[in-house]
Amino acid sequence: MSSPSDVLSQLFATLESRKGADPKASYVASLYAKGVDAIAKKVGEEAAETIIAAKNDDDHAFVYELADLWFHSLVLLAQRGLPLDTLSDELARRFGTSGHAEKAARTSS
Numbered sequence: 001m002s003s004p005s006d007v008l009s010q011l012f013a014t015l016e017s018r019k020g021a022d023p024k025a026s027y028v029a030s031l032y033a034k035g036v037d038a039i040a041k042k043v044g045e046e047a048a049e050t051i052i053a054a055k056n057d058d059d060h061a062f063v064y065e066l067a068d069l070w071f072h073s074l075v076l077l078a079q080r081g082l083p084l085d086t087l088s089d090e091l092a093r094r095f096g097t098s099g100h101a102e103k104a105a106r107t108s109s
């Protein structure tokens, strides 16, 4: 079994590699071709589907929808030209900080 970070890194490298690919041959290239509004809309749809799945007992269906949400979120990150490190660095920055302290830091900035 691959580690979560390996899977995310390999998937993100694939997403980057689809820049300039044929939209007819690649779903990710078709999303890039549609642009940020269409990708963000997919993120919203997948978030809504994840919320609905979270309220049901089917773990497989929930994980499936959550994977769709993560996948489209990563496409959005790649579309903006940001490396995966920007996301992992932001999450790492929050280590050792309680959620309450993180919220206080946001509201004071």
Ligand SMILES: N=c1c2ncn([C@@H]3O[C@H](COP(=O)(O)OP(=O)(O)OP(=O)(O)O)[C@@H](O)[C@H]3O)c2ncn1[C@@H]1O[C@H](COP(=O)(O)O)[C@@H](O)[C@H]1O
Pocket: 011, 014, 015, 018, 025, 026, 027, 028, 029, 067, 068, 071
């Ligand atoms: N992980 C994924 C992945 N997860 C979900 N999806 C696609 O995301 C879409 C989910 O949208 P929906 O649930 O709304 O289903 P849909 O109705 O078919 O989608 P729409 O036509 O409405 O956009 C489906 O088309 C799925 O096939 C993915 N498509 C691709 N990947 C990865 O991305 C890589 C590159 O894909 P290509 O660009 O197609 O080569 C692949 O090798 C995979 O590793």
